[in-house]
Amino acid sequence: MPNLELAHEGLTQGFLADLKSDIQSTILPAAESYFTEEGTAYTQNNASLKKVEMVVNYYDYQPCCSSVLGLLAAQGNDRALTVVRRLFENVGYYIGEGREKEGFKVSLRRSQLHLVLCRERLKPILETSETDVWGQLLAQSCEDMLAHFNGLQERVPALDNRGFGTGINHVAIAAEGIWKTGNVLGREDWSRTASEFNDRLIAYGHPDGYFEENTNDSREGGPSLVYTPLTAGCAYVIQRWRQTVDRNRFDRCGTFFRNFLDSHLRAMPFADERANPHGIGCYGLAIHALSAEGRGLLRLHLENVQLENMSLEYLARLHFEIDHMETGPGAIPEPLLDGTFRITMPLGVARSSDWTLGLSAMKALNREDSATSDYALDRQTLLFISHRKAGSIISGAKSKHNPGWSTVRKGEDAYPVKTGELEMGTDRATAEVHYESFIVNVTLIYGAEPRLRFTSDTPDTLTTQLVLEAPQGANFKINNDFKVEFDDTETTIESVHTVSTDTWQIATEKSGCLIWFVTPFNPYSSGNKSAPSTRRPVLAVDWTRSVEFRFSVCP
Incomplete structure (x- = not known):
């Protein structure tokens, strides 16, 4: 359980000064080694x-x-x-x-x-x-x-990835450097060009508090939890330098991002349209200091950052962000409070009884607009489920050209082809998800033991695939009976009704199978190969009309 007293204390000059000193001590030997x-x-x-x-x-x-x-x-x-x-x-x-x-x-x-x-x-x-x-x-x-970057002039009137033919976060980061270069070297034209671009970027940003990467004219792409902080963070710094900050605008960015963290302050991959975030990055942290909840988050997060494990870029950017943080008391951040949050698009999260439950009915737009890009994964997962004690159970991590990661499939029909609907109530949330040949309603019912229900009017057999956050070497108990530990050998266990680890259990009303393993798509590696540590098991259940799962925490 996080130390809530620290959250209330927030950010003090002393805490930030000590953190900067620790960064300085860490960064020199690391830089010499690299x-x-x-x-x-x-x-x-x-x-x-x-x-x-x-x-x-x-x-x-x-x-x-x-x-x-x-x-x-x-x-x-x-x-x-x-x-x-x-x-x-x-x-x-x-x-x-x-x-x-x-x-x-x-x-x-x-x-x-x-x-x-x-x-x-x-x-x-x-x-x-x-x-x-x-x-x-x-x-x-x-x-x-x-x-x-074409003189920071977008080629089409869309300040997302279409404007420059590359990630808009790249352009926002470049604009930050260009502005400062012009300021220091006496090139007012450079700073002016960067300022004008930055103003257009902020105006184009989504009112819900995020900046889109891959999207379309209907703005169906949705957010990226990895790249929105980069874009927003650099835009915010330029506005601070110019003394023109719209506090409400950037506070919404902080609120948006915090609400897509779980109670362990880890980002939710299911909510990101192009990447698989898990932690909190170094860009855009200063934005959180605009609010008490944000300062509470920063204090809890920064108290636990292992600086010696971070990259040189992370250390330097964190040092820089600290210089732009406002100090003051904090409050308990949103990820630690019960409630619901959603954006205009069908993407939301509910917190209840120590559970964090995420649900999506977003379209898999990248399969249309960025099908050949390694850096735009397929939006194929609909869920996020974690518990304050048990940790993450379903992260909603996605892949590329691999329907084995999709939450629902009928053969190769495994990707939402249309933006669906999301209803969030006080006791449940339901997403209507549209596939090529069928529609599925996915309902999360809150409670001490949340239930996950899939229903569909199609007479065809569908498959629900729950990719579980349990790495290679984890111990499983199947059907409350025998134990298994997976290694490098691919295998499938049939007739599965319950899957348990030391901390959580999933029970399904219909018999399924536990598949070991699926491997994620790595955009950055040669051949897009991933390390064995990233392999994950899949609980796969075939069903017609309806199926239900129940989640519980082991004592």
């Missing part, structure tokens, strides 16, 4: 990554640490200065001859801001000749970003 003199993009990253991901990680994402290293170097830390110089050498190489040698032309959209802050912090203590060279590199990189 950015070694002999290291390259291909030696310093996980060998399973795609080459483009290695390049982006090495030349753009992890160099975000430069802002904190610049602060340490300005305080006289020679080790930090050594790494900083290496980072600027890498910038010169990458935006110069490295583009041809590496074969990739991704702009330095994430690290630009941090490199500018680094130079700004070191300019008073270094030779002008050195900082002038850095300034020229940053100007060249800024012009490169502007060219890459």
